[in-house]
Amino acid sequence: MNVDHWTPGRLISTLYRRCQRHLDRRFAELGIAAGHGLYLYLAELARRDGVTQTELASCLALDPASVTRSLRRLEALEWVSRRNGEDGRERHVFLADRGREVLPLIRRVLEEWDAAAAKSFSPEERRHLEMLLGRMTANLEEEEK
Numbered sequence: 001m002n003v004d005h006w007t008p009g010r011l012i013s014t015l016y017r018r019c020q021r022h023l024d025r026r027f028a029e030l031g032i033a034a035g036h037g038l039y040l041y042l043a044e045l046a047r048r049d050g051v052t053q054t055e056l057a058s059c060l061a062l063d064p065a066s067v068t069r070s071l072r073r074l075e076a077l078e079w080v081s082r083r084n085g086e087d088g089r090e091r092h093v094f095l096a097d098r099g100r101e102v103l104p105l106i107r108r109v110l111e112e113w114d115a116a117a118a119k120s121f122s123p124e125e126r127r128h129l130e131m132l133l134g135r136m137t138a139n140l141e142e143e144e145k
Contacts, residue, residue, distance in 0.1 A: 008136070012133075015117070019113060019117070020036075020037070022113055022116075023035065023039065023109060023110070023113060024036065026109045026112070026113075027039070027106075027109060030105055030109070032102055032105055032106065032109075033077055034102065034106055037070070038070060038073065038074060039106045039109075039110070040060055041056065041060070041070060041071070041074055041080065041093075042074075042079060042080075042095065042099055042102070042103055042106055043103075043106065043107075043110065044056060044059060044060060045080065045093060045094070045095045045099070046095065046103055046107075049094055049095050050092050050093070050094055051092065051093060052085065052090045052091065052092055052093070053067055053068065053071065053082070053090070053091050053092075053093060054090065056093055071093060074099070077098065077099075078096050078097075078098045078099075079095070079096055079098050079099030079102065080093055080094060080095060080096055080099055081093075081094050081096050082094075
């Protein structure tokens with residue numbers, strides 16, 4: 001990697017850090033303890049409630065131990081619940097009522113960030129960026145196999 005040149009990976013890393021700082025600040029302003037990536041779990045569970053911890057770790061590209069720690073925090077907030085699966089080996093994760101209550105605020109903050117980050121993009125540019133980032137993600141998922 002040429003450290004004198006801003007590569008796509010370096011730009012994405014910088015954008016990620018700016019995003020996290022912005023989201024953490026906004027969640028704190030609203031009194032929502034969803035910073036440090038906890039919002040990711042709620043957003044994913046809103047799409048796929050009842051997924052297993054393993055599936056959650058995979059789709060969020062996080063290691064299982066980190067997912068377990070974060071789920072403990074979310075359970076303490078009463079935002080999620082975990083239940084054993086039929087065979088007792090796998091745990092399923094569900095949004096709890098309090099998690100559903102905070103979800104609209106989290107969505108609003110995420111939408112604000114997306115709008116601010118892409119405010120100068122045309123709809124076509126935005127679609128193109130999403131397509132390219134999706135391809136980069138798929139490339140890296142293939143590398144991990």
